[in-house]
Amino acid sequence: MAEKVTIATVARHAQVSRQTVSNVLNAPHIVREETRRRVQEAISALGYRANQAARQMRTGRSRLIAVRIEPTRDGINGSVLDRFLHGLTETADAAGYRVMLYTARDDDQEIATYDDLLGAYDLDAFVLTGTKHGDPRTAWLAEREVPFVTFGRPWDALDGHPWVDVDGAAGTAQVTRHLLDAGHQRIAFLGWPAGSGVGDDRYAGWRTTMTAAGHDVAGLRRESEDGIAEGERELRDLLAHDVPPTAVVCASDSLALGALQAARDSAAPVAVVGFDDTPVAAAVGLSSVSQPLSAAAARCVDLLTTLLDGQPTDHRVLLTPTLVLRHTA
Amino acid sequence: MAEKVTIATVARHAQVSRQTVSNVLNAPHIVREETRRRVQEAISALGYRANQAARQMRTGRSRLIAVRIEPTRDGINGSVLDRFLHGLTETADAAGYRVMLYTARDDDQEIATYDDLLGAYDLDAFVLTGTKHGDPRTAWLAEREVPFVTFGRPWDALDGHPWVDVDGAAGTAQVTRHLLDAGHQRIAFLGWPAGSGVGDDRYAGWRTTMTAAGHDVAGLRRESEDGIAEGERELRDLLAHDVPPTAVVCASDSLALGALQAARDSAAPVAVVGFDDTPVAAAVGLSSVSQPLSAAAARCVDLLTTLLDGQPTDHRVLLTPTLVLRHTA
DNA sequence: CCAGAAACTTTGAACGATCTAATCCTGCCC
DNA sequence: GGGCAGGATTAGATCGTTCAAAGTTTCTGG
DSSP: OOOOOOHHHHHHHHTSOHHHHHHHHHOGGGSOHHHHHHHHHHHHHHTOOOOHHHHHHHHSOOOEEEEEOOOOSSHHHHHHHHHHHHHHHHHHHHTTOEEEEEOOSSHHHHHHHHHHHHHHHOOOEEEEESOOTTOHHHHHHHHTTOOEEEESOOSSTTOOOOEEEEOHHHHHHHHHHHHHHTTOOOEEEEEOOTTOHHHHHHHHHHHHHHHHTTOOOTTOEEEOOSSHHHHHHHHHHHHTSSSOOSEEEESSHHHHHHHHHHHHTOSSOOEEEEESOOHHHHHHTOEEEEOOHHHHHHHHHHHHHHHHTTOOOOOEEEEOOEEEOOTTO | OOOOOOHHHHHHHHTSOHHHHHHHHHOGGGSOHHHHHHHHHHHHHHTOOOOHHHHHHHHSOOOEEEEEOOOOSSHHHHHHHHHHHHHHHHHHHHTTOEEEEEOOSSHHHHHHHHHHHHHHHOOOEEEEESOOTTOHHHHHHHHTTOOEEEESOOSSTTOOOOEEEEOHHHHHHHHHHHHHHTTOOOEEEEEOOTTOHHHHHHHHHHHHHHHHTTOOOTTOEEEOOSSHHHHHHHHHHHHTSSSOOSEEEESSHHHHHHHHHHHHTOSSOOEEEEESOOHHHHHHTOEEEEOOHHHHHHHHHHHHHHHHTTOOOOOEEEEOOEEEOOTTO
16 A cells, blocks of 8 residues: 655645645645746645645644435335435535535424534534424524525524525426426325424415416315325315316325326326426426425535635525426326 | 533543543443442543444544445335334444445445545444455455444355345245245245345245245246336236146245235235335225334344454344234235 | 745644553462 | 542643744845
């Protein structure tokens, strides 16, 4: 094994001092052109790589971002976080940051983990997912002035932290408009119980578009927990009515997949559109709203890096999802 | 914000030297009972947490494990890695290690990333997933004596590195036995093209059990790429034969989900069993073989920690999956 | 040709932990 | 009471980097 290559090795090799090498790396503009080139050559010749531990000890910055990985409750929706995580890892990588994982059972434990991670690893920032009303985590982090970004907007108006989110209402609105254009009149909505920010948002897009087009939405909305069985049950129930809907907008692919089962048994055809464009939807041919997850992840990293560089940023980023049409609508 | 608590702060508070505090943390047995207690009290009173960066610089060990996160090719099977990752994060946490992520497009890039991570972060170990024939990654790591464990056995007999895997053959054998016991005689197998270690393994369990029970397997096996559409196509094809199978063992839940579609249209009932017990299977009521992913992750961490402590271990761990019965078999 | 500024480079200290080696006890034996 | 073993504790050096301050060279203008 080759002996360790430190900044001193490079300095000797390039016939300059350690500090000059350090300057080439961290503030290239203050080093003379010719010296810089010589140092750069020495670096690549020796295969030098800065030791992050030493750098971190001195600067207090670790170039490490922490992200929570959730227990997969529902495999279908779980893939959303999975893809987000992948995008995050990739863009963070490009920006010179690494992603560190942690798990937590509940908010209290998650906050305890923050404390742990900050103490032991000097983490630079956190990315939170799945924000909800009255989130204690954001308050804790904000109080300690720890940089963080949430994927998911704060549902309480008072929170002023940076966030990135996908405009769910715009997504369902787009779906509804598409169905209206296709001639549908009675378009139902299958969503989650009121109170979850994300669910309410997706519901709003449908309702607004329907009423704007002059359609009555009474009796066309169903609420249930997320799940395939639930989706099937709710649509079956809706179809049993006097004037059944001819199309249904769903708040998730799980619900849509269930709805698809119910639709198959129906006499009249029923258009079904899901949300999240999970790979399962792609495989089954289910039309769905696709969240720009890579872009969202990239924006999260963008916000964090500018934040960490001490520059001010426009705190909020709202991305528009796109409708992916397949066989079911 | 409270001022930084270092080992020196604790030492002053407990009226001992820095080294004694360090000993309490790293070699408690050489410190006198009473002193140890006093130091422990100071630690918790001050909320001291060892700075990993400083520790790492001195010891060269980072208490960091790197794991690759793959682009989700198939959302259904992707959840397997997701759950493994969750288990890994949890057990690593308990053992005092953290999980760091990285991505890579291909083997070469992955190896370049190893080099990067080792140079910059002094990673302690790697966990590789998805081993295949002639894997260049294991060779690279072994050559440099970097500790690593693979989730998935080495399919080339010569590799002697530590690994954890799930006995796929035992899984399909169990399924086949169950179906035989239930009175089925013509049991088909839907698998992947020969050559992938995992696929061949799962196929072997079915074939061995069938022939051991005196059944001819000719014409009962189908091969295709993974996917729902592929599963449907293959089973439909099988069912069109003179003497159609009454049950089918699948190498994945994706294939099984497709098979389920085909089975629904069949005149005679066809039992279907998948593999991996993904949440989709649970939602749809598909019987499936469940991999003990948390246990696998735990064993990976076990192997790594003993490896890192310089102790010898039994290199191989083969876990047995369990059959989860639902509606479809 | 020299003062003074500007540009660049060097030196020594510091970050917070661990390692090595030296010192201090304490008890025990002769 | 002196000598000594052996455990418990301490002091000083060190890991690789960046910061702060001091040093050196180069350039400019009078």
